[in-house]
Amino acid sequence: MKKLFFLIVVFAFTFTTSFAQDSAYQKAMKKEIAKVISTDSLGSLQQSANAFARIAAINPKEWQPLYYGALAFTFQGFSPALNLDKKDEVLAKADELLKSAEAVSPGNSEIVALQGFVLMAKLSADAANRGQSLSGTIMATYGKALAIDGKNPRALAMLAQMELGMAQFFGNGPEKACGLAKQSQAIFDAQDEAVLIANMQPTWGKPMARSVNSKCK
């Protein structure tokens, strides 16, 4: 009985302290997450990346600050305003952050999917030169993400986009891409976004599924 009471106290104590400690972290994270998925401006993406770097520095055991930092750099890597050297530089930074994230949280489908997204950014930075060598790797990376979590809507949407590009290249129908995009869209529609946001889980990627879906039917 005494033991149980002790356990409850310890549990309550750790719970409250961790909750108290986390709140500053969560507050900072949620503010930046909201920014990063709603902006296209290079300046604010860089600001977010910096903010996530600051958060990551004091929370080295969390994967999300590294993940969202990488996302902020990856979005920059798609910006037409940057030249190839600059794009490669920010994407290398994204890669580096994802490696650290993977070390903190191994076997995480979201991290692997974002690695695929970084490769996609590298490809689109210089499609003529990199298309041949990278497209296979990208598909395999999304495959890896889906092997961990077959319901990762981002991996499904991005794979759908790759499949669509492939189908267009070979002049084939978009059936395969459409199947994936529909699956992705259904998962996006079914999920409770508020809960995900509260847990700092990724929610981005919906427009990608939608854009592939718009080419279907």
Add this chain to the structure above:
Amino acid sequence: MKAIYTSLLTLLTLAGWAQTHISGKVTDTKGISIPGANVYLKGTYDGASSDVDGQFSFTSDEKGKQTLVVQAIGYKSSEENVDLEGSNLVVKSTLQETINLLKAVTITAGAMEAGDEKKSVVLKPIDILTTSGAMGDITGAFQTLPGTATVGNDGRLFVRGGDASETSIYMDGLQVGNAFGTSASNVPTRTRFSPNLFKGSFFSTGGYSAEFGQALSSTLALNSLDMPLRNQGDISVLSVGGGYTHTLVGKQNALTASANYVNLAPYQRIVKQNFDWEKAPENWDTEIALKQKWGKAGFVKAYFHTEGNNMVIWQKVPGQEGRGRRVGINNQYSYGNVSFRQAGKHDWFFSGGLAYSYNRDKINLDDLPVRQLNQVVHGKMVVIKDFSPQFSLKNGLEYFGKTYSEALPDEGKQRNMADHQFNHFVETSYYFNNNLVAVAGLRTGYSMLAKQIWVTPRFSVAYKMNEGQVSLAAGKFKQLPEEKLRILDNNLKNAGSDHYILNYFFANNNRTFRAESFYKIYDNLITYTGATSAPQNIGQLGSGYARGFDFFYRDRQTVKKTDFWVTYSFVDSRRRFANYETRVQPSFAPKHNGSLVVKHFIGKLKSQLGSSWSWNSGYTYTNPNEPGEMQSKTSMYSNLSLSWSYLPKPNVILHVACSNVLGRENVFGYQYASTPNESGAFVSQPVGQGAKRFAVVALFITLSKDKAANQLNNL
């Protein structure tokens, strides 16, 4: 008492509310502002990013001594101590640039890289396969690059006035002995290895790193693939053979096994040949490649290849009636290597491995059987330490064991040679900044058989300008003579060459331009009297030079869906070597060389069309009916090849290719009778092509769960 306590509390709270406003500017060492820098107080959430003018500002509730961190991509982070007193704090921060290998200058003198991501590349790995005319042969694609000469009756790599033995070939840093198949004289050969094995290559036409030695002209370093992407089976059906490759991929390791068979006999029955084949070339090979990840950054690779070749050909002898001389060749070849690479703590890197090659030829010259056995062992260990992003030091130790034997079994005669060579190399590279790098190296060697020690310094420097970059390379290179000569005279020493290379390289927006000039001096080249097959009075009295310049331009932008490159090389070479008594222009060094490669994609037809044209101004030869040696020249060489690759489905490729579509009768030289005929003239016959054209049809099918996978690499 209570009042005092309350006021104290208020004071404390007030002090607690007194924020410090921190602002300032981030610039580089030249005073240029850095936007997007991350400025923050260590261990807190307080911080901001610098704006487009490098300005930043934020407030903090922290007190007392704190550390202000400033970080920006491409710069070293700075940390400085600040004292927060609740008022305004203005900070000026200067960041130093770091060396960023993604955009830093690279040494391009002499070097031509095929790779996927780096910017100094001239070729993609896929180009080696999709260049029409190359027919899937690794060296075939390199022969469309500047600095090389097409020698159609040989097939090996000839670089800037050097003969084929002056190029040495490596796989994952380890030497490949007898990389080319054995062939009869004037019958072209091919490299033994499938281009699909490699993810990239580094081809140097001179001035190369101290890591490589025993090559007077050139090195070709091939890097094998790391991890294959997926489990798959690849079927290839060719008009001249077929093969199957199976790949299994695990989490930490992968296995690829393949078997191929090629027989030219059915093809040669249909298409008229100029060569008089009794038995058309027939070849089988099997190979196994193993990959194992080792920790986070390490890799262990093993590769084994074994093959057999057979052919019997009749070669006409000038001035004689009949089919001429019967040459039968049975070749047995095996190559294996095990290599590793690993990264240690504190920026230490280790790599190395062991390779073994075995080449056995049973040759029958008419009724005379000859046996030749060549074995090479290569062991290597390399340690690299990056002392800073600027400065790195590479150290390596190598061992080469070479044995060669020749036998005439009918006469019970045999002779052998064995040599052990030890090498050490050291190379430092120093980046002054992202725009200037210098590399200095020293390679030392010792041969037990030649009883000779040699020391060869190498140096190169590269400078990046606003548009393009300039690099310079110089060095000394040594190479022991070929085994078939060393077996006759064990005391033969190194031949030597000095290289001086000046290079300009520019790459932007899918356009690449490269210009290079070179000067190469040879000394101690092998000389002898008598025929090449029976040399006498072997010495090393030869010397000479090769000088010239070349251009390369590649463009994927100007013409839609079209990728083309064009090269021109000028080589002026004269040397005394072999059985020449004076300095002559070698037969393998045509003065003017050019090539044009075009690839065009037609989406509607799901096809890629390829064409390549190579040309040179002709080969020198000796006409004994006239005074002097190597005084004559053949007419120009020209070869236009076409190819068509059709992808009906993502995993099926149909490939059709034809060389020399115009059917030009290229001549590589003339052979003369050894004695004059009744009218006192030496009768000649041309050394020509095996057939007017060579055509191949191939079907590649990939079986895997991923239906998009294909063998595009096989084209």
